[in-house]
Amino acid sequence: MVTLPTTFNAFPSEIISMFIDHLDDIMDLGNLMLASSTVWRHLEQDQSVLTVVDRMLKDGPTHRETSFFIHALAHLRCESPLLETYIDAHGLDFTAYRSWAYMQNPLLGTLPHTMSPAQVRGLLTTSSAISATALRCITLFADRFNAMRPLTEWASFDVYTNDWTHLPAGPRHHVPDTGPLRWGEVQRALKAFWMIQFSRIFFDTFNRGAFDWPQDRMLKISEMTPTEIFGFECYEACLGVGRGDHPWTYFLDVHYIYSCAEEYLDEIKTSSHVSSDRDLPPVQRVEGDDEEWPATSLSMKRFARIFKEIRYRQDGDGFRPWRRLGFAIWDTERLKLAGFINDIRKDPNPDNVHWLTITRSEQLDRTRWLSVIRKEDFRFVQQHRLVAQDSESEEHPSDYDTDTYTWSP
Structure with a gap:
């Protein structure tokens, strides 16, 4: 885990806010949060953590397709009624790899407002672990x-x-x-x-x-x-x-x-x-x-x-x-x-x-x-x-006229 000098934890709240504002990756924020209890207390105190994480997911380096699953996971962890309503309307297609299914979906564009700072902290901890595993x-x-x-x-x-x-x-x-x-x-x-x-x-x-x-x-x-x-x-x-x-x-x-x-x-x-x-x-x-x-x-x-x-x-x-x-x-x-x-x-x-x-x-x-x-x-x-098998599949348009294949035992 990243360690910080004790002088960092002694910074006033205004300096810590400026420092956090220059971060753009939730992995960095998660590591900083793990290394400094002061940073987390600052985020938890003024309830700004949701805004900070949403900004990082929207404008940071995390690709929008990855951000979608982070947002969806947050709604799932909170058992958000909005997510359940959306699944009722669209079924599990909302997870499919189709741009129309989620790229422009405003529902999953932000973290749920009912998400507590403790739940966000868990999400950031998960992010750090997933990022390290992926690398x-x-x-x-x-x-x-x-x-x-x-x-x-x-x-x-x-x-x-x-x-x-x-x-x-x-x-x-x-x-x-x-x-x-x-x-x-x-x-x-x-x-x-x-x-x-x-x-x-x-x-x-x-x-x-x-x-x-x-x-x-x-x-x-x-x-x-x-x-x-x-x-x-x-x-x-x-x-x-x-x-x-x-x-x-x-x-x-x-x-x-x-x-x-x-x-x-x-x-x-x-x-x-x-x-x-x-x-x-x-x-x-x-x-x-x-x-x-x-x-x-x-x-x-x-x-x-x-x-x-x-x-x-x-x-x-x-x-x-x-x-x-x-x-x-x-x-x-x-x-x-x-x-x-x-x-x-x-x-x-x-x-x-x-x-x-x-x-x-x-x-x-x-x-x-x-x-x-x-x-x-x-x-x-x-x-x-x-x-x-020299046959045409009935599941596909006739203009794709070609052989189909099956696995042999």
Whole structure:
């Protein structure tokens, strides 16, 4: 925990107010609050803590998508009747990754006015813990990513018939230093951990009987998995038609980053080593980063393109071998430096992205991606090989006329 000199705690209230006004991140405020009881007493005394935190979430560096889940979690912790009313009107779609569902929702744009200073303090403590966990997670993934040695030349290889021993031996690409963690990458991971926290608190609150909903809705929610409340099943629609460039692939990385975060949490449960906050790297911010970030790291589009035979199931197993390398998290520039993306070009329609192939064939692309995963993960890919079905899905528009795929046993 951060410690402050005793002279700081001796500052008058006016000086502390000026200091707090210059903070813009709730993680910084949470750490300061933990380090200085004087700061917290100041915030609690004049009841300004709600205003301060709302300002930081609105104007600070935390991305608006992450801020949404922080606000929603606050309403959930307070068992806010406004949140229950909103869920009554919109169902659990309010958590779905759709801009119309929450980006312009005034209800969740501020902390609930009934939230006590003690509850805000708990929220800030949670924020500090989540931020530290997200940084440890992404740092571990970055170390693994930078240690990769992907293949660089084409060789005859078929993932569906060859085993691991037939994977070409080389040559391999030496991944250069891809630079420090970027703000957008950290924000992607941070959002995933906030979503996990929201899911946990939601089901805890639900199981306590806090919501007075119709019986059919209560039964439906009781049968849901934690990921189902976010509507991840909706993101799979594009994959039923085998289209890696379908607009719905825009949403897939949310599911896979969430899965990466869950896998990391499972991993550290069995790990004896826990890094300290001093091990965490500084996050590089580039001018303009705080305004926008790409909703997808673009690796998902590439992955969907070269592994279009692999049907992503709702549980995200299709991407499992690459989770521990953080592929869904990384910015395009990091992937380019590592040799997984050569370039992209955009047409006048900003929603369309056309990929330039990075090698002479998609066969080599697939081999390159397979060359960086573990032996046991390679076997997993083989065990989930697919059988093409020459049929058109009735769930999708007829203009997407292509094969659909199912998992073979």
